[in-house]
Amino acid sequence: MITKRVILSAGHGKGSPGSYGQGKTEYSQTVDIVNRTAWYLKRDGQLPYVVVPPELDVAHAIAWVNARYKRINDGIAVEVHKNDFSNSSANGLETWYGDPGTTSQVIATKLHKKLIEITKLRDRGIKTYKNAPQGGLVWISQTNTWALLPEMGFMDSDTMNNDLYAKALFEGILNMWGLKPRVVKPPVPLKPLKPPVDPCIKTTKELAKVTGLLYDANSNIMKLNAVILKKDLEIERMVLAMGDLQGDLRVCRNKKDVFAESLEKYRGEVVLEPPTGFWAKLRWLLGKGG
Numbered sequence: 464m465i466t467k468r469v470i471l472s473a474g475h476g477k478g479s480p481g482s483y484g485q486g487k488t489e490y491s492q493t494v495d496i497v498n499r500t501a502w503y504l505k506r507d508g509q510l511p512y513v514v515v516p517p518e519l520d521v522a523h524a525i526a527w528v529n530a531r532y533k534r535i536n537d538g539i540a541v542e543v544h545k546n547d548f549s550n551s552s553a554n555g556l557e558t559w560y561g562d563p564g565t566t567s568q569v570i571a572t573k574l575h576k577k578l579i580e581i582t583k584l585r586d587r588g589i590k591t592y593k594n595a596p597q598g599g600l601v602w603i604s605q606t607n608t609w610a611l612l613p614e615m616g617f618m619d620s621d622t623m624n625n626d627l628y629a630k631a632l633f634e635g636i637l638n639m640w641g642l643k644p645r646v647v648k649p650p651v652p653l654k655p656l657k658p659p660v661d662p663c664i665k666t667t668k669e670l671a672k673v674t675g676l677l678y679d680a681n682s683n684i685m686k687l688n689a690v691i692l693k694k695d696l697e698i699e700r701m702v703l704a705m706g707d708l709q710g711d712l713r714v715c716r717n718k719k720d721v722f723a724e725s726l727e728k729y730r731g732e733v734v735l736e737p738p739t740g741f742w743a744k745l746r747w748l749l750g751k752g753g
């Protein structure tokens with residue numbers, strides 16, 4: 464049984480950024496993919512993981528892992544890389560593993576299946592490190608634990624969809640232990656706040672209630688406006704009251720212009736100075752003293 468532990472490593476290091484494409488280094492992309500994968504693993508919470516310090520080059524990364532994990536079943540070490548070919552139309556995803564016919568091939572198959580399924584990149588298959596260029600891959604041959612090396616897309620032609628790659632890695636890694644991602648509960652939506660009480664006066668009925676005038680007024684504000692234009696002193700008071708309402712009770716926006724227009728028409732005709740304060744002014748307007 465392989466211990467439930469994934470050792471994540473970003474291919475290349477600070478001093479050896481790997482290949483280059485679309486203005487980006489391979490190193491910058493592998494670090495980003497690993498960070499995102501770690502985030503998925505952390506949120507999921509069912510598989511312990513460690514991340515090799517990304518600044519380490521491959522020799523030091525292997526030494527870091529080997530200093531901590533001695534036996535082959537102490538976990539699975541996955542180092543993320545991206546491919547680079549002189550042929551810029553090259554694309555797809557491949558996973559390097561150890562010896563054919565061993566557990567390495569089994570876990571590589573499980574990882575790779577999810578990588579292809581989720582990224583939908585062209586399937587370049589799983590490949591034994593023995594067939595790798597430059598005489599094999601040290602990450603696979605020298606790491607104490609099981610070690611795999613996915614090449615996630617090509618630097619020249621890739622979409623750099625790192626979050627998707629991370630999700631694929633996350634699910635592929637779980638799949639090596641036969642695990643499935645936990646259902647992550649969506650955040651509970653906040654209870655909608657009660658809308659604030661709207662102090663806006665919406666109907667002439669309400670207006671009438673406040674001012675004590677125009678009891679028979681139609682609720683249509685335009686009609687009220689027309690009534691205002693026909694009357695004299697009482698109307699003048701009404702307009703003043705409405706002017707006050709604008710300031711003190713906030714009149715609905717769509718009706719505000721109507722009030723403003725009425726006020727404009729009566730400006731200059733109001734000779735008496737009303738007292739200050741809304742209710743005092745209202746009493747004055749209604750002729751009830753003040």
Ligand SMILES: [Zn+2]
Nearest residue numbers: 474481544545
């Ligand atoms: Zn690389």
